[in-house]
Amino acid sequence: MNASTEPSERRTHTEQGIERKHQLLEAAAVLFSSKGYANTRIADICAAAGVAKGLVYWYFPTKEELFAELVRSMRLQLRRAQAAAMDPNADPLTRIRQGTEASVVFMAEHRAYFALLDVERSQDELSGRGSDVADVLREGSDVYATDVIRLVRDAQRLGLVPDGDPQLYAVGVLGVVSSFSHALRNGSLDVDVDELAAFVGGWVIRALSGESHGS
Amino acid sequence: MNASTEPSERRTHTEQGIERKHQLLEAAAVLFSSKGYANTRIADICAAAGVAKGLVYWYFPTKEELFAELVRSMRLQLRRAQAAAMDPNADPLTRIRQGTEASVVFMAEHRAYFALLDVERSQDELSGRGSDVADVLREGSDVYATDVIRLVRDAQRLGLVPDGDPQLYAVGVLGVVSSFSHALRNGSLDVDVDELAAFVGGWVIRALSGESHGS
């Protein structure tokens, strides 16, 4: 009922072992995001990585846990990218725009992988019932929400955003990023990445404030 | 490779048969949208509808086709709701807002069922490979897109929306509706429906024009 998150019964890996694990995660990421979780067989992952099927279970307890690890890792990277992009001295609205643009760029650069985070929408797909994974996903998506909610509150306090439920604004902000991510992936959206990021940033700012803010 | 869309080999149904078919669709809708497509067993649907398992295959060739029929039906209803809400004499921007608000209301009223349309995002889940269903989904989501794109173009021509790729605007509009739909379903979003609709309508208008338009 636990294992994996951190302690208990953890295997020790050599240099080579760690690398092999990354290979598997890499292969899994590509397949999951192109064919979807359900349509990706353990055997596919192994074939892609060029190893035998049993090996997966040396590194991961279950398919779900392998997936969860991928999601955690992607999320960590994304948050780092966001944090790096947000100027701590800027006003909340600007910070939201910076975070949004960073998300778009990140998602474009990691197209394949980013699809995984999109799964948070269809969590239901995974949670047959209280699988540990379901928790990981839920708790994870909340992180972004609370972040944005806080920024929106700050912005409202400064009069940059009109009054209204901050949660609603947050849903809008997160949703639009997710939408463009999705559209960019399976879509006929062949625009320049920076252009797209700017567009989305502008979209969010206009939606939040009703005014176009300069870059 | 065809069957079902219309012709060939179609069974004739009695009054009772049609009703039974609706029962099955109803049960399937509830289960699919609460547990997801992959986690819903044919057996579950039958249990919920109180019939034997074999009966499903009297009315539907496969599980996928049953699903596709649900999606088609939901989409039809939604488009009707949108069309009814849009004033043919209003300006394009207003029409977009009306369509958006209608979508939100529709989605709130059909919470459970609407989840199915959300699946269009995770089409990949279904399309193990060129399954007919994948086509139905793709082609279907395009309908909304082209509609919105046309309206955006009109609005731009009238100077109501700044220049820029109409497709990008369309993705934003459709995405935000989908996002709020999703948030409302599995979410802590317990706001009044009309209030939410108004919020989303306003959001879209601001994002499109940079100005708040009155209701």
Added chain:
DNA sequence: GGTTGCCTTGACCCGAGGGTCAAGCGGGTG
């Protein structure tokens, strides 16, 4: 050379679940 422990293999197991089928039921029609 032996031993310990990380790593790798591929054949195997087994439950789940989509789909089939032969049989039966009941109402309408000739």
Added chain:
DNA sequence: CACCCGCTTGACCCTCGGGTCAAGGCAACC
């Protein structure tokens, strides 16, 4: 009454795929 046909059943089949396992390598260290 006999027949057809739409409808209903539930046992059965069979594939697919996640997960297991016993049997090896191959280092490094003693």
